[in-house]
Each structure stands twice: as structure tokens, then as C-alpha cells.
Amino acid sequence: MELEQFYGLGYKGSKRFTQHDIPTANATGFGAAADDYMERGIDLNEQLIRNKPATFFMRVSGDAMTGAGIFNGDVVIVDRSVKAANGKVIIATLNGEMLIRRFEKNFNKIRLVPETPKLSPIDVDLSGAEFSVWGVVTYVIHSL
Amino acid sequence: MTAIVDCNSFYCSCERVFRPDLWNQPVVVLSNNDGCIISRSDEARKLGVDMAIPYFQARHIIEKNKVSVFSSNYHLYGDMSWRVMETLRILAGDMESRERTGRPKVEVYSVDEAFMDLSHIPPDGLVSEAKHIKDTVEQWTGVSVSIGIAPTKTLAKLANRLAKKDKAASGCISVLATDAEQRAALQQTRVDDCWGVGRAYASKLINWGITSAWELANMPEEWAHTNMGGVTGVRLIRELRGIAAITMEEELVDKKMIATTRMFGRPVHDLREIKEAVATYISRASEKLRRQESAAGVVSVFIVSKEQDHLANFRQGATISNHTTLPKATSLTHELIKAAVGLVEQLYEKGKEYKKAGVMLSGLVPDNSIQGNLFVPRAENEHRFLMHTIDNINFSMRDDSVKFGSSGMNKDWKMRQALRSGRYSTRWEDLIRVR
Numbered sequence: 001m002e003l004e005q006f007y008g009l010g011y012k013g014s015k016r017f018t019q020h021d022i023p024t025a026n027a028t029g030f031g032a033a034a035d036d037y038m039e040r041g042i043d044l045n046e047q048l049i050r051n052k053p054a055t056f057f058m059r060v061s062g063d064a065m066t067g068a069g070i071f072n073g074d075v076v077i078v079d080r081s082v083k084a085a086n087g088k089v090i091i092a093t094l095n096g097e098m099l100i101r102r103f104e105k106n107f108n109k110i111r112l113v114p115e116t117p118k119l120s121p122i123d124v125d126l127s128g129a130e131f132s133v134w135g136v137v138t139y140v141i142h143s144l
Numbered sequence: 145m146t147a148i149v150d151c152n153s154f155y156c157s158c159e160r161v162f163r164p165d166l167w168n169q170p171v172v173v174l175s176n177n178d179g180c181i182i183s184r185s186d187e188a189r190k191l192g193v194d195m196a197i198p199y200f201q202a203r204h205i206i207e208k209n210k211v212s213v214f215s216s217n218y219h220l221y222g223d224m225s226w227r228v229m230e231t232l233r234i235l236a237g238d239m240e241s242r243e244r245t246g247r248p249k250v251e252v253y254s255v256d257e258a259f260m261d262l263s264h265i266p267p268d269g270l271v272s273e274a275k276h277i278k279d280t281v282e283q284w285t286g287v288s289v290s291i292g293i294a295p296t297k298t299l300a301k302l303a304n305r306l307a308k309k310d311k312a313a314s315g316c317i318s319v320l321a322t323d324a325e326q327r328a329a330l331q332q333t334r335v336d337d338c339w340g341v342g343r344a345y346a347s348k349l350i351n352w353g354i355t356s357a358w359e360l361a362n363m364p365e366e367w368a369h370t371n372m373g374g375v376t377g378v379r380l381i382r383e384l385r386g387i388a389a390i391t392m393e394e395e396l397v398d399k400k401m402i403a404t405t406r407m408f409g410r411p412v413h414d415l416r417e418i419k420e421a422v423a424t425y426i427s428r429a430s431e432k433l434r435r436q437e438s439a440a441g442v443v444s445v446f447i448v449s450k451e452q453d454h455l456a457n458f459r460q461g462a463t464i465s466n467h468t469t470l471p472k473a474t475s476l477t478h479e480l481i482k483a484a485v486g487l488v489e490q491l492y493e494k495g496k497e498y499k500k501a502g503v504m505l506s507g508l509v510p511d512n513s514i515q516g517n518l519f520v521p522r523a524e525n526e527h528r529f530l531m532h533t534i535d536n537i538n539f540s541m542r543d544d545s546v547k548f549g550s551s552g553m554n555k556d557w558k559m560r561q562a563l564r565s566g567r568y569s570t571r572w573e574d575l576i577r578v579r
Contacts, residue, residue, distance in 0.1 A: 053227040053234070054284035056569055061577040075575065081284045091578055096165030100578045130167070134286075 048139050054081035056135065058091065058098075065089065065100055067115030074142045076100065078135035091134040094124065098134065145270060145321070146388070147260040147293045148300040149232060149277065150308070152316070154256035154287070155183035158224045159214050161286035162568045162576045170211040174199055177407040178215055178562060186311075215561035223569045225255045227285045235277055236260050251392050259297060261392050267321050274317045294320040297390045298383035301339035302329055302357065326386055330358035340380050345372060361385050402440070404429045405502030411450050413497045415489070418447060422488050423481045425503045427547060430477045431535055433505055439473035441507030443480055445487040448500040464491050467504075475511045476527050477534075481548060 049055045060074045068089060070076065076091075084090050090103040092112055101112035101122070110124040110131070124131050151157060155173040160166045170187035174180065181202060184193050191209050193202050199213075206213060229252050233239065236249035241261075251259040265273045274291045281289050290311070292304025299320055306329055307318035320326045336346035338357050348371075354360050361384035368377035379389040404425040412418055422445055433440055446465030466487045474480065484503055534547075566574035 051284070053230040057572075057575050058578050059575040062579045064579060075572075076578070080286065093164035093167075096167070098164060098576065098578045130164075132164070134164070 048077055050138070051079060051081045054135075055079050055138075058100075060100060060140075063116050064114040064119055065102075065116070068102065069142070070100065070115075070137075070140045071142060074140050076137045077139040077141070079138045080135040082136040082138065084133040084136050089137040091137065093130070093132045093134050094122065095130050100137065103133070145262045145265065145267075145293050145295055146297050146300045146392075147262050147274065147277070147291055148253070148297070148304045149228075149258050149260060149281070150290050150292075150304050151228060151256035152288045152290055152308070152311075153183050153185050154225075155214075155216065155221055156185040156188075157287045158221050159212075159217070159565055160185070161224070162565075166212055170209060171214070172202075172206065172211055173214045173216055174563070175216060177409065179407070182216065213563050215564040217561075217564050217567065219567040219570050220565065221255065224285060224287060227569075228256075228281055228287055228289070229258055231281050231284050232258055232260060232277070235280060236262075248392055259300070259392060262293065270319050270321060271317065274319065275315075278316060288316070290314075290316040292318050292320075294326065295386045296383040296388045298339050298380065299326060299329070299386060302333055302337075305333065305337060323386075327358065330361055330384060331356055333357040335360050338380075338384070340376075340383075357384060400508060401504055401506040402429045402432050402508070403502060403504040405500070407500045408498065411497040411499055413495070415492050415494075418492060418498060418501060419485050419488050421501050422484050422503060423548060425501065426481045426484050427477055429503055429505050430475060430480050430531075433508070434475050434511070434531060434535060437511050438508040439475040439511040440470070440480065440505035441473040441509060442467055442469050442505070443483040443487070444468075444504040444506065445484050445491065446502050446504075447488070447491055447498050449493075450497040450499045466491055469507070473507065473509045473511075476531060477548060478527075480505065 045052075056078045058076050058078055060070055060072060060076055063072055065071075070089070078091050082088075084103050084105075086103065086105045088103050090101065092099045092101055092103070094112070099112060099122075101114055104111040104113050104121075108126070110126065112122040112124060114121065153171075156171045159171060159173065168187065169185075170191055170193070171185040172181050172188050172193060173183040175182045178199060180196055180198050181193060182196065184195060188211055191205055191211065193205055193211065205211070229250065233250045238249040241247055241249045247261075249261045253259055260277075262270065262273065270293050274293055278289055278291055281287060290304055290307045292300045292302065292307055294300040294303045303318040303320045307314040307316055318329075320329050333356065335341055335349045335354060335357055336343070338360070341349070341360075349355075349360065354363065361381060363381060365378050365381055368381045369375070371377065372380065382389040406421070406425065408421065412421070426443075430440075444465060444467035446463050448463045468483050468487060470479070470483060566576070568574055568576045
């Protein structure tokens, strides 16, 4: 997945993470040589979180987005600092409920579109409904 | 110019970020042990729920109006606080400023308030900068804030108070840039609502006929020096006049003492249970001690017995305490526990009921056993590595996976937190669910 899909050029966020101890390889008896080439190792946070103070994790409950590869029990990473544009998967709040749906915006009309034949799209009545975009889903963690 | 950014009903806001069904609904948060109301949303305030009163006194209003009640969830509030402060640091360029000039741009003042140095913003850009800060914090974290901006910290606090008074009119932002604006703000603020004027001084001032902040600001500096605690009083007067006298401060990273105090969930009379509680508090406190790489030379313990009068059961009974000076400052949990448990045995009286206990570590010195030390016995270094390992396990697995046997296994005495919400932002098992 291309990162640039979510983050524009002018993006300003924090990627500061706590640094963990790097244990030396002394126990194996080849300490010094390996130490010279020691680096931090792959940190998923670095790849998956662009802006730490605005990033939250949520668990998906239900089949609303199976067509987009997001299944029941998966964890999604949600960034509140990303602007919701047409076609993105978002966490929406609608009348007090949190929903994961694809966001469709045309002129002044907003639709929340599921990716399963089991549910139908919701036309958001902006005059009557309590609606907001809680955040934009940037990644899904799915176990195989 | 200096800004104070203050979260609106912070604990309630944290609870509501993850509960859209509670947006615009009355919410209150209770203190440790579900005793008092420590945060209330505007909707709850309008219903007549007072701050800092015992829960049972407001219970009838709460039940009648279906107010949502939460036990305090400090894991959640701590994480949300970090998010708000980090957002402010990014917006202010705090890291860059510390690197370039050695000076911070953001000073965290409390869990829900921070001062910001806005000296780089031109006067005509202050209102739009404040809006930008407010919108960004709300967008990124979901927590709403009020902002007061003025030439000094004291005036910024005053501005913020006025912004909060009428949120609809102010848009939660108040900028006191001109003399006229500052004067008007001082005139509508009572002395006892000024930042830095304690209750004792406030009643003195009112007795002398000085009732508004404006009147106080017009008192001569020499008068303040004689009557309001010397330099502190002079600083206050200057700040009110718009002359910055209290600068941005580095956070106090290393504490001078570390205390852990908790109410018991129910009255406790068994010596064993009190010992367990005290051992647990020592474990917590010594973890903090090691985090700041200090060792403690003095251990203090106090226990509070239950008031005999059962009608006033939220009033505290007598506090008895004792302390001991260790032969050598230490950061090792088991040595500190040994000292503390000895003190409990001295303080404990059979037949009494206890409702609270606490420990304090003081006489702090740098812990020179942190690095393996060539000149100390080998065993001491090994203890040090053991502590390090325990701290690492408890940090990564959370919630005391490894602990000392003396802190007990059942913990019947633990705090009541009947209505605590999920630790939505810090625990895998508590993640919020979306449909």
C-alpha cells in the first residue's frame, strides 16, 4: 500500500517513538563483531503510524467492509489528522454509533457505503442526523 | 505573547472521545474510590451538579437526569494528555526550539493545561493562531480546549478564565493584546480568581478593600513587597500589569520525593492486608524511583484510621505516620519494602479500622548502582539487574506481571472503580469496537 495515498506533501506530524534497549550479543560469545553492525530492527510503528498523537487502534466487529479486505475481528489503524476525501475508508459517527464505511461525497451529499451485499449504503441526512468523520482508516491488521 | 491551553472538562472529554452516544450528554467522572465528583461536562453543570462534592450528595440529580457516571480511568487520561501535549509541541516547534536555543516552547503545567510561548507570532496573527491550535488539537485528539493569550502567564490565565465563562460568545478563545483589553479583563476579575493569589491572601486583600484584579494591579510594588510575600508579590503585580515576570520553565523531570497514596476499597483491619497494600505502594514508588535513576535514603509510611462516627463516613480520621532513615540510599524494591513493612508493624493498632495508607520515598540521591559498579559487592549489581528486568517485564506486559510476594495475591483492599471505562487507547483487549 502506497503511503502517499494518505499523506500529502505538506503533511506535518510526529513520528517520535520511544527507543528500546538493544541487547548486545554477548551471550553468544561473538559480541564485539556483531555489535558493530547492530541496528534497531524493524519497528512496525514506524511504517504504520505517521502521526502518533492522532493515531488510534480499533477493532472491527461485523462484516460491513469484507469487500475491502477488512474482516470481523481485524484491527484497523485510524488517523484523525488525515482529511477524509471521497472514496476513503473512514470511521464515521452516526447518531451516536461508530461505523466503518467507505466515504462518498458528491456536492453536498454524503453516503456511507459498506462493502458487502448484506448491507445497503446509508444516505446521510445532514439536516437531521448527528454525523461526523471520527478518523480515516489507514491500515488494517488481519491475521491469516 | 504567552498562551495557556486548557482542556475543557478534561476527564469527561477523554471519556466522550470514544463514545459518540454521549456527545452533548451530561457526564461526570468520580475520584479514586468513586468518592467525589472531579470532572463534569457543561451539560452536567447546567443540571446543578457541583464540583468536588461527594458522589452521594449529587446522586439524586444524577439518577433523575440519567447522567453518565465514570470511575476515573487514569491510563486513558494519561495517554490522552500526552496526545494533547505532543500536538502542542509539534504546533509550536518545541523540539526545534530546544535544539536551537535550549528553550522550550511548551511548558506542561498540569495534566490538562500547558503554557505556550507565542513570541514568534505577530500581534495581528494571534487570534487566527489560537483558532488553528484549538482546531488542530480537537481534530487530532478529539479533546476540546480553551485558549487565553496575553503578554504574561498570569494575564493569560485570566484571559482563559474569561473565555471559559461564556464559551458560546468567546469561541473558547480570548486574546488580551491591547492595554484596553487587559484593563477590561482585570476589572471584571475578582482578586480571589487571580492565578497565584491563594485563599489566605485573597481574604486579606478583600479586607483591605482590594476586590478586583484591576485594583490589585494598581497597588505600588513596594506595598506588594511588604504585604504579599516579598518578591512573589512584586512578580504578581508586574504580571498583572503586563510585564512578564514568570518565564517558561523546563518541566521538573526529577522529583524531590515520590509518594504513593490510595484509599482502600473497604475498611481494613487485618495487619497482613495493610502490609500487602504498603508493599504494593512501595513497588509502584520504587519503579518511579528507578525510572528517574534515583535512590531513596528515607522511607515514610502513614496509615489513616476510620472515623468512629459512622454518619460522617467520608471524613478522615487521624493520620499516624512514621519514617526511617536507611543506612544507605537504595532503589531496590525488596530493601524498601522491608523498611516500610517494619514501620507498618510499629504504627498498627489491633482493633482499629483503616481506610487509607501511603508511602513516601525521600532523601533522593542519584543512584550510582544503575551502571554496574566495580566498587560495590557483586550481589548488589545483580539485584540491580533483577530490578531492571522486572521493570521491563511490567512495562511491556503491563499491570504488575512480576511482583514481590509481600504485595499479596488477592488484593481485596484495592480501590473501588466500579464504573471504569475501557483503556481504549493503551490496551489491545480494550480497543473500541466499530461496526
